[in-house]
Amino acid sequence: MAKAPVLTPQAEDFPRWYQDLINKAELADNGPVRGTMVIRPYGYGLWERMQQEMDARIKDAGAQNAYFPLFIPQSYLTKEAEHVEGFAPELAVVTHGGGKELDEPIVVRPTSETIINDYFSKWVQSYRDLPLLINQWANVVRWEMRPRVFLRTSEFLWQEGHTAHVSYEDARDYAARIHTDVYGDFMTNVLGIDVVLGRKTAKERFAGAINTLTLEGMMGDGKALQLGTSHELGTNFAKAFNTQYLSKEGKQELVWQTSWGVSTRMVGGLIMSHGDDNGLRVPPRLAHVQVVLMAIKGDEAVAKVRELGAQLKAAGLRVFVDDRVDTPFGRRAVDWELKGVPVRVEIGPRDLEAGTAMLARRIPGGKESVQISDLAALLPKVLEEDQAQLLRESRDRRIARTSDVSTIEEAAEAAIAGGWARIPWADLGPEGEAKLAEQAVSVRCLIAEDGSVPQADDAPGNLAIVARSY
Numbered sequence: 001m002a003k004a005p006v007l008t009p010q011a012e013d014f015p016r017w018y019q020d021l022i023n024k025a026e027l028a029d030n031g032p033v034r035g036t037m038v039i040r041p042y043g044y045g046l047w048e049r050m051q052q053e054m055d056a057r058i059k060d061a062g063a064q065n066a067y068f069p070l071f072i073p074q075s076y077l078t079k080e081a082e083h084v085e086g087f088a089p090e091l092a093v094v095t096h097g098g099g100k101e102l103d104e105p106i107v108v109r110p111t112s113e114t115i116i117n118d119y120f121s122k123w124v125q126s127y128r129d130l131p132l133l134i135n136q137w138a139n140v141v142r143w144e145m146r147p148r149v150f151l152r153t154s155e156f157l158w159q160e161g162h163t164a165h166v167s168y169e170d171a172r173d174y175a176a177r178i179h180t181d182v183y184g185d186f187m188t189n190v191l192g193i194d195v196v197l198g199r200k201t202a203k204e205r206f207a208g209a210i211n212t213l214t215l216e217g218m219m220g221d222g223k224a225l226q227l228g229t230s231h232e233l234g235t236n237f238a239k240a241f242n243t244q245y246l247s248k249e250g251k252q253e254l255v256w257q258t259s260w261g262v263s264t265r266m267v268g269g270l271i272m273s274h275g276d277d278n279g280l281r282v283p284p285r286l287a288h289v290q291v292v293l294m295a296i297k298g299d300e301a302v303a304k305v306r307e308l309g310a311q312l313k314a315a316g317l318r319v320f321v322d323d324r325v326d327t328p329f330g331r332r333a334v335d336w337e338l339k340g341v342p343v344r345v346e347i348g349p350r351d352l353e354a355g356t357a358m359l360a361r362r363i364p365g366g367k368e369s370v371q372i373s374d375l376a377a378l379l380p381k382v383l384e385e386d387q388a389q390l391l392r393e394s395r396d397r398r399i400a401r402t403s404d405v406s407t408i409e410e411a412a413e414a415a416i417a418g419g420w421a422r423i424p425w426a427d428l429g430p431e432g433e434a435k436l437a438e439q440a441v442s443v444r445c446l447i448a449e450d451g452s453v454p455q456a457d458d459a460p461g462n463l464a465i466v467a468r469s470y
Helices: 015-024 041-060 080-091 113-123 168-189 236-241 265-274 301-312 327-338 348-352 371-401 408-416 427-437
Strands: 027-028 037-038 069-073 095-098 100-108 133-139 155-166 196-199 213-219 224-234 245-246 252-253 256-263 291-295 319-322 343-346 355-363 366-370 402-404 420-424 443-446 464-468
Touching: 015 252, 015 265, 037 041, 037 155, 041 133, 041 155, 041 168, 041 265, 041 464, 095 366, 100 224, 113 133, 113 155, 113 236, 168 196, 168 213, 168 224, 196 224, 213 245, 213 265, 213 371, 213 464, 224 265, 236 256, 256 265, 265 371, 291 301, 291 327, 301 319, 301 343, 301 348, 327 343, 343 348, 343 371, 348 355, 355 443, 366 371, 371 402, 408 420, 408 427, 408 464, 420 427, 427 464
Parallel strands: 291 319, 291 343, 402 420
Antiparallel strands: 027 037, 069 100, 095 100, 133 155, 155 256, 196 213, 196 443, 213 224, 224 256, 245 252, 343 355, 355 366, 420 464, 443 464
């Protein structure tokens, strides 16, 4: 009788496979309140590496980190009508504190445009104070009706950037810079996901924005996942909070603003983009454990992996030494396979006699015997090869499963079949977008004919990317 698989096969039940992997790879658990999650150490390690890589790029773009309160007076949200309308169904509201009813209800932060603008209006006096570029790493709460760990939870972790500028052009260009140089670069070159950078339609735009830029990734089942957004807010919030500056010409002007964010949803995207029936596959540039050194058995093997671990760490690799020889080797190997560590280096008594180690590569698969003395030089090359393979697989999947169509019916059919469709926006339009929504299909973004991000929704030649999504 064949042994039952550790995970439900993707082809059999992709959502069940996803949940199995999260559990078996010890990434997260469901929290005690519906829609919340507990991120376990290995899963949080992935998020920490995402934070590190993103934070460096955000600071290179000139933004500084700050922190704003979790609790927001409800009256703040009502100042921008479109904003409050967009978030109203998701709000968590506190009405009592300290055993007493509050004079004014407090909203638990769903996003921080309103409270940050209240302070921007105090901090910005002159054009010399601009641009004001602020980012915060925080948690937010949006009451989720259909929760799924990492993808849609009532509380999640994220970064949110908020900026104020002297002009529309400055704000537009900064939102685009975040979109490409921060998010696009990170998702492509670190996460190894071949994201499409595009513009949201008016229907899909962030509540209170005049333009939303998005990054859409194709998951292993062909559905789309929005991995990040960068918004041009125009002067909508500046008007609501009277955020003005004295221009060089001595006139009071409203600031132009942006906001932008990515969240722990990226962990879900990582899983669904790169995972296979054996578990997760972590891109080497992201992995907080790039190499696990495994002693198979014996005191000499334990001593060797510890020694080798110190050498490889000194060479700049992120290494974990697994010297738990009292736990069966096969069980440990399966656990690391599930967690998707890019490379395992296995050393036992016979390997030591020969001066070799068994190199197991998670991403392409397979094992080979290598000289222990060659590992320090070999591993960085192997890791870069495997990083490139994941991006190549992601790009190949997107291209193979994207169809060019000319009718609404064809677009819906392609999406329902588990792929993406490209259709001229002129042939679809808002009416066609509404018809697709009736079949749980959405316009993920608009792109120009050359694949770039269009400057306007109705720019000639715009193509709509249509898909089912998470």
